[in-house]
Amino acid sequence: MNPTLPQPPIPPSVLDTSKMSAGQRAAIEMTEAARDESASTLSFAASLFNGDPDFTTLLPYPVQSVEDRDQGDAFLHRMESFLALEVDPDAIDRDSEIPDHVLHGLAQLGAFGIKIPTKYGGLGLSQTNYSRTAALLGGICGNLTALLSAHQSIGVPQPLIVFGTEEQKQKFLPRCARGEISAFALTEPDVGSDPARMKTTAIADSDDYLINGEKLWCTNGTKAGLIVVMAKTPTEKHPHATTAFIVETSMPGVEIVQRCHFMGLRALYNGVIRFHNVRVPKENIIGGEGRGLKVALTTLNTGRITLPAACAGLAKRCLEWTTQWAAQREQWGQPIGKHAAIADKIARMAAHTFALEAMVHYVSFLVDRDKSADVRLEAALAKLWGTERSWQIVDDTMQIRGGRGYETADSQRDRGEKIPMPIERFFRDSRINTLFEGSSEIMRLFIAREFLDPHLKLGAAIFNTKLPLTTRARTFVKAGWHYARWYPSRWLPGRSASTHAITHPLLEDELRHMQALSRKLSRSVFHAMLKFGPKLEREQLVLGRLVDIGADLFAWSCAISRAESIVENSSQSQAEVDHTIKLVQHLGSLMQENIHTNFQNLFRKIDHQGYSLAKHLLEHPH
Structure with missing residues (x-):
């Protein structure tokens, strides 16, 4: 145990771990020591939880440069052609193997080094183009998506690009770019x-x-x-x-x-x-x-963007299949898409897919703008919201397709279906997405720790019994002075939406509703802190609902910004503009419904009742 390299000092935690068990203390202190404290200002996502959304990076909606898009288009065209000619996703699923010729072909395309700089043998493409590639793959073959994502999102390339020495990069990155997995x-x-x-x-x-x-x-x-x-x-x-x-x-x-x-x-x-x-x-x-x-x-923070990107491609493909089927399949004298129960699912799928694409592009832009950007909260929100919504979309797709959704593509093909749709395969493959790279439950705790961080830095010392009483008293006075001004301000109207480059009146209304709910979220976080004090970290269901509200607000904000860019694009037809406005208005209705439900259920007695029952079952298993 004689290290040859110095270890960095562990920064003091804002959390009091003195009353925790040894296991809890070790886990908390390890995670706290690894947190990135470099960010000096609130990111857009963090500002949503703070009740004063900062639209600096979101509005106007980021647009990919012509040069960067052209580079991505050229690669995506080659990739799409290769997938169409050389890849049989159903055979890969059936045989549980990716053929060697597919692996070799991907290597020749440069698919194993999409983000690796050209000087190390990679393609040197942007995060945005990498996310576009993940979306393309996500709508075709989950196995290839996982292979390439695990290789360069969390495998050797990403940590080396961020943390590696020049010697390490020269030694290992060319091997990864050439196709060594x-x-x-x-x-x-x-x-x-x-x-x-x-x-x-x-x-x-x-x-x-x-x-x-x-x-x-x-x-x-x-x-x-x-x-x-x-x-x-x-x-x-x-x-x-x-x-x-x-x-x-x-x-x-x-x-x-x-x-x-x-x-x-x-x-x-x-x-x-x-x-x-x-x-x-x-x-x-x-x-x-x-x-x-x-x-x-840090690696997982950036790598997490790949999952919602792939989910966006999967959702888009499901929406395509569903609308085609709902338009041609007739029941009781009319296409099933005109029945209200099916139409409701299709509308929800379309709105969520639009928002998911908007989130992925925005977070990818943040990485492209600054490779060292702190995107942990945005990436986590996109991962949580995107994987859960895409799972719902796949589930609804199977429901709408009925028996044909549950039937394998091979079986459909064998009995003569003209266009067999592998929804059953998509269903099985996509279930892992809410578990990969941090389950939804872990994501909610991670996000909660992040949005509570400004409050913890300000006032956690009040409850920290390891600190001197004078230090705790000074913290109490400082925090009291801060919240005496901060809390009343969260009841006042926010900044005017018109000052943030929103020109369409209907979109401005959407943004105004979103801002008001953001302020209510910040108040609710404060109320939860007052109600539970230092025990708030145990109230995982309360924290989860606060996170879900923030995730909906984040998705909604990105969708509004994306819609504004479409409205302002002179090349878009009026029909496309009208369709986009309808999409975002329906998304806003869905978001407000979800958010109000979570606010209403924020503090539920049934939570503790359920916990007590589960505890009894664990102590007295049957």
């Missing part, structure tokens, strides 16, 4: 979202480290040549410190124990990887010793 190994048999319980260790031995442990559900792991492995590098001062290593699967001691198989994504190369005294040179550490969790969380 990479993976990311964090999860263990007994460890999911609680890295403090990680058992894989890396112990310093001269100029190397010896890694021992086992990783579970390592996507791409059974095909990978390179893996980012998270391992504990404990010291007396930092017993739970983690470090990220680049491990080559050809190294002695790396064992592919088993390939895992799942309900969907049947060609996912996901496995159990075991490490037995694997000797890794210290030059393979990413970001410095003890900074592994920071590397992992």
Whole structure:
């Protein structure tokens, strides 16, 4: 346990961990130490929770440059042609294998190095074009989407681009760009979202480290040549410190124990990887010793954008299939799309798909504008909202298609359907999206920690029993003075929407409603803090509803901004403008309905009743 590289000091946490169990304390302190405190101002998403939306980056809606779009169009055209000619997604699903000629073809296209800079052999495309690629793949083959996403969103390329040394980039990025598959190994048999319980260790031995442990559900792991492995590098001062290593699967001691198989994504190369005294040179550490969790969380922040991007492509394809079917399938003398129950589903699908595309483009723009931008809250909101809405869209698509939705594409083809639609495959493949890279439940807790951060920095010391009484008293006075001005201001009207480049009166109305609900959200966060005090972190259902309100506001805002750009585009027809306005108005109605329901149910007695029942069942299993 003699580290050869210095470990960064752990910044003081704003949270009082003195009354927590040892396991809770370790988990909280680890996560707090890895948080990015570089952002000095509230992002747009954070300002929504604060009740004073800052539209600086959202309005006018970001537009992709002509040069960047042309580069993306050229690659997407090649990719689309390749997928049409060389890829059979149903066969990949049926055989649980991606053919070698498909892997080679993707490598020749440069699909394994989309964002890798050209000087390292990649295509050097923008995050926006990468998201466009994910959307294209998401509407065709979930297995290929997962392969390429795991390789370059959370595998070796992304952490190296952000944290790697020049020597590391020159050594590994060209290999990744040429098609050598990479993976990311964090999860263990007994460890999911609680890295403090990680058992894989890396112990310093001269100029190397010896890694021992086992990783579970390592996507791409059974095909990978390179893996980012998270391992504990404990010291007396930092017993739970983690470090990220680049491990080559050809190294002695790396064992592919088993390939895992799942309900969907049947060609996912996901496995159990075991490490037995694997000797890794210290030059393979990413970001410095003890900074592994920071590397992992930062990588996941950007990588999370890929999931909603793929979900947008999936949702768009489902909407296309559904509208075609609903227009031609007749029941009781008219197309089923004219029946109110089906029309309601189609309208919701269209509105949510429009918003999802708007969110993905906006968050991608933030990354392209500043590679080091703090997009953790925006990316998490897009991931949470996008994966849950796309799952609902796939479910509704199957409901509308009926038996043909539940039937496999192969079966449809065998009995003579002219255009077999693989909705059953999409259904199975998309279920994982609310679990991948942070389940919806974990995302809500992550987002809650982020939107509470300004309040915690201001007033958490009041309840921190580890601090001197004088410090707590000063904090109480400072916080009291702040909230005496802040809280009344959240009851006043917000900034005029017309000052934020919204010209269409109907869209201005939408924005005004959104702003008013943002202010109500900020008040509700404050009310929750007063009601529960330091115990608020235990009220996960309350926090979840606040997060869901913020997610709806974020999606709605992005959709309004995108609609304004369409309205202002002189090349758009009046019919397209009218359609866009209808979409956003319906989205606004859906958002307001969801938001008001969450406000009404914010503090429910049934929450504690349900918790008590579950606790009883755990203590007295039947």
